[in-house]
Amino acid sequence: MLECVEVSKTFGGVQAVKNVNLTVKQGEIAGLVGPNGSGKSTLLNLISGVYKPDRGKILFDGEDISKKAPYAICARGLAKTSQTVQSFPDMTALENVLTSVLFSGKKHAAKKNSLMRAKELLEFVGIQKEKFTSSAKDLNVIELRRVQLARALATEPKMLLLDELLTGLTPKENDEAITLIKLINKQGITILMVEHIMKVIMGLCSQVTVLHHGEKLCEGTPGTVCNDPEVIKVYLGKKFSVDEEE
Ligand SMILES: Nc1ncnc2c1ncn2[C@@H]1O[C@H](COP(=O)(O)OP(=O)(O)OP(=O)(O)O)[C@@H](O)[C@H]1O
Numbered sequence: 568m569l570e571c572v573e574v575s576k577t578f579g580g581v582q583a584v585k586n587v588n589l590t591v592k593q594g595e596i597a598g599l600v601g602p603n604g605s606g607k608s609t610l611l612n613l614i615s616g617v618y619k620p621d622r623g624k625i626l627f628d629g630e631d632i633s634k635k636a637p638y639a640i641c642a643r644g645l646a647k648t649s650q651t652v653q654s655f656p657d658m659t660a661l662e663n664v665l666t667s668v669l670f671s672g673k674k675h676a677a678k679k680n681s682l683m684r685a686k687e688l689l690e691f692v693g694i695q696k697e698k699f700t701s702s703a704k705d706l707n708v709i710e711l712r713r714v715q716l717a718r719a720l721a722t723e724p725k726m727l728l729l730d731e732l733l734t735g736l737t738p739k740e741n742d743e744a745i746t747l748i749k750l751i752n753k754q755g756i757t758i759l760m761v762e763h764i765m766k767v768i769m770g771l772c773s774q775v776t777v778l779h780h781g782e783k784l785c786e787g788t789p790g791t792v793c794n795d796p797e798v799i800k801v802y803l804g805k806k807f808s809v810d811e812e813e
């Protein structure tokens with residue numbers, strides 16, 4: 568479904584992403600991990616069209632999207648949530664999602680369905696009903712991440728890119744989020760997620776790519792990656808154990 572071929576991006580003197588090859592198959596949940604500053608967010612921003620690659624190609628659903636604008640990529644069925652939460656601060660949670668439903672141009676965009684769809688999505692991502700009419704600026708960062716997810720889902724994507732969606736959650740909230748991501752995937756949505764919590768990666772992903780200084784260090788199943796001596800050295804620090812991470 569997604570194929571990055573030798574993708575590179577430089578910011579001034581910083582080589583943020585270097586010759587990265589990455590493939591995500593239709594229907595799977597793939598993980599992208601690596602130390603801070605290793606290029607994970609930049610790669611997601613290249614895929615979603617926020618940045619254009621200096622070199623290389625990005626294919627989505629068989630089509631070259633490397634030079635397309637973010638809205639055009641989103642319209643083709645590729646949506647992203649950002650690491651730094653973005654919202655329309657003076658609009659309510661419901662209006663934030665409604666905007667996305669209405670502009671998606673998809674089947675729920677008809678006015679009579681749109682409000683119902685926006686409410687359904689907010690409920691699905693776990694926003695309490697009494698918060699539907701709160702201004703986005705009055706929501707906490709966890710709630711804003713959920714609203715952002717609802718907005719991404721409102722575009723009816725074939726594939727979702729999630730950049731640290733779970734950061735800051737308690738272990739219980741983490742488990743709820745894992746259930747939610749599985750549910751989204753069961754609806755047929757392919758997922759590529761950036762996540763630091765290895766327990767989440769282990770529980771969700773069928774394949775993982777590790778970036779280091781913008782380059783692909785290793786890829787494989789979560790088990791393979793977690794046992795790779797280089798990954799342990801530059802990222803994990805020591806061999807991963809589910810119990811210790813709690
Ligand atoms: N817009 C930008 N302008 C200049 N440099 C940038 C920009 N975006 C990213 N960088 C640099 O590119 C490198 C990769 O950053 P990126 O945000 O992709 O890392 P990351 O793996 O997502 O890190 P983190 O785990 O902290 O979120 C860093 O050195 C960063 O400072």
Ligand SMILES: [Mg+2]
Nearest residue numbers: 607608609650
């Ligand atoms: Mg990042």
